[in-house]
């Protein structure tokens with residue numbers, strides 16, 4: 001345990017000492033884990049001997065420190081979390097036993113209750129593969145990797161565990177962005193993650209990265225009072241806002257502003273920052289799209305009885321119109337077949353018209369649900385909180401559609417990313433391909449289904465929300481395969497993820513399995529990420545030429 005603990009007085013942010021202790025348990029080597037457990041055990045024994053007041057020094061028989069009650073108390077939510085989600089059986093069992101023992105013996109200590117509630121409010125916990133269920137070897141070893149990388153087996157990872165071959169790629173890329181070679185210091189990377197997540201008020205990601213920020217030696221003043229962050233980071237606020245909500249407005253002048261002057265951003269740093277921002281904006285969509293709950297140690301819920309949101313019955317918000325019947329899976333499959341059989345020849349002009357039609361229809365979709373009002377602990381990170389998505393079709397600026405054949409990820413984005421921030425292009429490319437091509441040839445209970453058309457229409461529809469047109473694509477397909485309620489869901493998750501409700505999730509893709517809904521959310525994440533990056537990297541290219 002280290003010196004100078006960082007006391008943040010924020011319920012979401014434990015002190016540095018607690019975080020270091022967790023570090024000790026995150027070890028691949030069972031002997032090292034055992035040692036970490038023994039040392040914590042001695043610390044707790046010291047406390048138990050003294051029941052909250054320092055015991056007579058003759059009783060302390062080991063070299064472990066004597067903890068204060070509040071200090072020990074601060075460990076408990078984390079011990080609870082480990083007792084519920086840790087891929088190492090030894091730690092999980094040990095934590096369970098410890099909590100039970102403290103409940104009996106820990107005079108005055110408030111011991112949180114185990115609730116085993118699962119990662120999502122939308123998906124029953126029995127459906128989610130985790131350490132308690134039988135998961136494949138591959139998934140199990142990915143969970144261990146994630147635990148070691150992030151000091152936890154987080155809920156995002158658990159849900160992505162439905163799709164291990166994607167998860168592998170996701171973890172590798174995120175690890176590279178946060179811990180790999182790159183121009184930005186580690187604590188900056190986490191602060192940028194916080195800034196990105198705050199655009200969608202995503203407390204889940206904000207709290208995770210506040211902790212990582214502290215572990216990377218970040219100054220906790222930046223968390224308490226974001227007004228005191230360095231000017232260099234402040235300069236990123238504007239770009240963050242545009243990229244998150246109206247990326248088509250990004251141009252070379254924004255890059256110029258960041259790179260001008262002394263002690264400002266280098267182009268490589270800008271590229272890493274833009275990719276981090278886009279990565280975390282898109283991850284917010286995944287978090288909300290799948291109804292991911294707060295991590296066990298991020299709230300004080302475990303001291304009180306479960307709330308409706310813990311049990312997944314929180315659907316009080318009325319937002320989507322679920323009265324409209326869905327077309328049903330059989331009709332959908334029939335339409336896909338038909339589209340494949342009679343491929344229609346279209347002119348460029350016709351394709352453009354169809355694209356514009358889908359775009360105009362987007363603007364007509366209802367987005368009635370209200371924005372949740374953020375808590376002060378989130379608001380402190382947000383500037384201009386009213387700035388949000390605006391329908392591309394209703395833009396006031398003279399901006400034309402982005403033509404993907406003039407600037408595409410494969411031919412342009414990929415190489416400029418790789419050139420300015422080595423290897424990132426390849427990591428992202430692999431991840432995009434995994435998400436774009438992932439298929440099990442199933443749809444609900446049906447097998448041997450070619451779902452290509454459906455999946456491509458989701459991807460291209462998301463790009464359409466951002467004004468990106470794929471010139472060789474017939475947008476008529478989008479209207480054939482994506483019904484209004486599904487389009488509304490996709491639009492909400494992509495553009496206003498914080499407004500999504502359980503009811504929205506329940507009322508679309510009715511015959512689909514939960515793992516398939518998560519699959520759709522992976523595509524939303526990646527297509528949004530790629531859309532933002534196309535604009536961001538085009539702006540960088542324009543600045544450089």
Ligand SMILES: CC(C)C[C@H](N)C(=O)O
Pocket residue numbers: 438439440441442443444451516517519520
């Ligand atoms: C999103 C889902 C409809 C994807 C489908 N299960 C497939 O294997 O392609």
